[in-house]
Amino acid sequence: MLRALIILLPLALTIYAFIDCLNTPEDEVKHLPKVAWVFIILLFWVVGPVVWIAAGKARRAPAGGRTPSEWPRRNRTTWVAPDDNPDFLKSLKAENAKDESLPDDREADLRRREEEAERREGGAGPDDSAPPTAS
Numbered sequence: 001m002l003r004a005l006i007i008l009l010p011l012a013l014t015i016y017a018f019i020d021c022l023n024t025p026e027d028e029v030k031h032l033p034k035v036a037w038v039f040i041i042l043l044f045w046v047v048g049p050v051v052w053i054a055a056g057k058a059r060r061a062p063a064g065g066r067t068p069s070e071w072p073r074r075n076r077t078t079w080v081a082p083d084d085n086p087d088f089l090k091s092l093k094a095e096n097a098k099d100e101s102l103p104d105d106r107e108a109d110l111r112r113r114e115e116e117a118e119r120r121e122g123g124a125g126p127d128d129s130a131p132p133t134a135s
Contacts, residue, residue, distance in 0.1 A: 010046045017041045017049030021056065028058045 021029075021037050029037060037056050041048040 010049075013049045014041060014045055017052045021052055024057050030056060030058055032056070 018038065018041050021034065021041055024034070026034055032040075037052055041052050044051075
């Protein structure tokens with residue numbers, strides 16, 4: 001049991017530090033480039049993760065009682081989901097309005113085609129639009 005704990009604890013610490021390093025934005029990494037931190041964490045199995053946790057990342061206390069997930073990120077856009085973006089919602093409304101006008105256009109096109117087909121079947125050409133007269 002103790003032998004397993006001696007292996008699993010450093011492994012868990014390494015996995016945590018590795019994932020934390022990969023998920024940290026480049027501008028929040030301190031002292032070394034992010035790639036160098038990844039190599040340090042993976043090569044120096046116990047020491048690397050401890051050094052990363054202690055000195056590799058800019059850590060802040062929650063401001064105003066907010067949790068870290070609520071902190072604004074510099075690289076993140078203002079809108080999180082498309083349905084929260086008013087510009088996206090306006091574009092959807094415009095597309096829907098355009099799509100609603102399409103059936104009217106299709107119906108008019110269908111009527112025009114039917115009229116052309118009736119003219120061709122009746123033998124009336126474009127010049128023969130007047131009704132025939134009895135002689």
